[in-house]
Amino acid sequence: MKQVLFFAFLLSIVIIGCKKEKDVTAAPVYVFSVTTDTINTEIQKPVAIEASRTGGTEAAISWMVDGKELSANNAFTHVFEVAGFYKVLFRSRNEGGVFEKEFIIEVTPVVREGGESKYISRILEYVPAPGQFINVAPGNVASAEGIVGKNSGLVTLGAYGGYIIFTFDHSIQNKEGADIAIYGNPLKPPTDWSEPGIVMVSRDDNGNGIADDAWYELAGSEYNSAETIKNYQITYYNPKSYANVPWKDNLGNSGAVEVNAFHKQQYYPLFAANQDSLVFTGTLLKNTFGQANGIWINAGFSWGYADSYSSGDDYDTKRYNSFDITRAVDASGKPVQMKAIDFVKVYTAQNNKGNALMGEISTEIKGAEDLHFGK
Structure with missing residues (x-):
């Protein structure tokens, strides 16, 4: 009887052990429909990744995009609406363990190809700073529109910070050499006037046709100069009459855009959205205003600036300043790689009132051109 009970006990242990072994949960293992860790796509185009379990037992699934769960199914499909880099994490978990796989999704804007003209197609924004030509040609809205479709218009941007934003009917692609030409009206030495x-x-980046995405400066010859000031900010105050336009900056300085006897209209832009004050922020270049051989001059820089008689741009021959998209940098000065661009912004980069004869320093442009158009 004791022997029977003993063998029965052994048998129960074996049965229980086999059952426990059978019930052990194995960690999941997966393969994916995408075989690379980096996926390249464009905005508005769906990205699809399918996970197939090849080992282990059933497990819970989660697809995370930059920390946010977007799917709990084997198949992941998502449309990215803004260009950039995204981290997609696949995670599957059961009692036996966790399986994880990370993908990097590089989403780029749609490059608008083709186009009917090499010149500017549309002015998106014109916000000049105060100046002697503001509110009359070439410092009014009609003058800004006058640089569309040609290189023979003329618009002034006023004093420091005044800007214009424009686009083309296609993307400007980043190819070998200079990509953009901007026409101005500088004078060559010895009567330098840049x-x-x-x-x-x-x-x-978001594909909405509006210039509301990140901006990148095309670093010119003075970008790393000790005399160049980054993150400069200036505020102009409307005197609401023909009078000097006072300003203050974020360095504790103050001054004025001074009126002269040649232009007696109001110098503060009457078409500005804010009729009390205007604020501009950007990079400030050193002043180059002075006299040479009894002539008032404002010297240009070597290369990389609009309306500058630049030897590095070969302005004497080309009659325009040239710009390479490869020289784009972000706010910290880090180079930015871009296949193409859609919007261009030009702003006056010196803060100098000039004098009663010459007026303030204010960038002027006549038009812009895609240097690769039709090539």
Whole structure:
């Protein structure tokens, strides 16, 4: 009887052990429909990744995009509406363990190809700073519209910070050499008269056709100069009459855009949205205003600025300043790689009142051109 009970006990242990072994949960293992860790796509185009379990037992699934769960199914499909880099994390978990796989999704804007003209197609924004030509040609809205479709118009941007934003009927692609030409009206030495403007570019990262995406400065010859001031800000105050336009900056300085006897209209832009004050922020270049051989001059820089008689741009021959998208940098000065750009911004980059004869330093441009158009 004791032997029977003993063998029965052993048998129960074996049965229980086998059952426990059978019930052990194995960690999941997966393969994916995408075989690379980095996926390249464009905005508004769906990204699809399917996970197939090849080992382990059933497990809960989660797809996370930059920390936010977007799916709990084997198949992941998502449309990215803004360009950029996204981290997609697949995670599957059961009692036996966790399986994880990470993908990097690079989403780029749609490059608008083709186009009917190499010149500006549309002015998106014109916000000049105060100046002697503001509110009359070439400092009014009609003058801004006058640089569309040609390189023979003329618009002034007023004193420091005044800007214009424009686009083309296609994306400007980043190819070998210079990509953009901007026409101005500087004078060559010895009667130097340049009014340098900084050029910035932007992609239509969200695809809405509006210049509301990140801006990048095209670093010119003075970008790393000790005399160049980054994150400069100036505020102009409307005197609401023909009078000097006072300003203050974020360095504790103050001054005025001074009126002269040649232009007796109001110098503060009457078409500005804010009729009390205007604030501009950007990079400030050193002043180059002075006299040479008894002549008042404002010297240009070597290369990389609009309305500057630049030897590095070969302005004497080309009659325009040239710009390479490869020189784009972000707010911290880090180079930015862009396949193409959609918007261009030009703003006056010196803060100098000039004098009663010459007036303030204010960038002027006649038009812009895609240097690769039709090539």
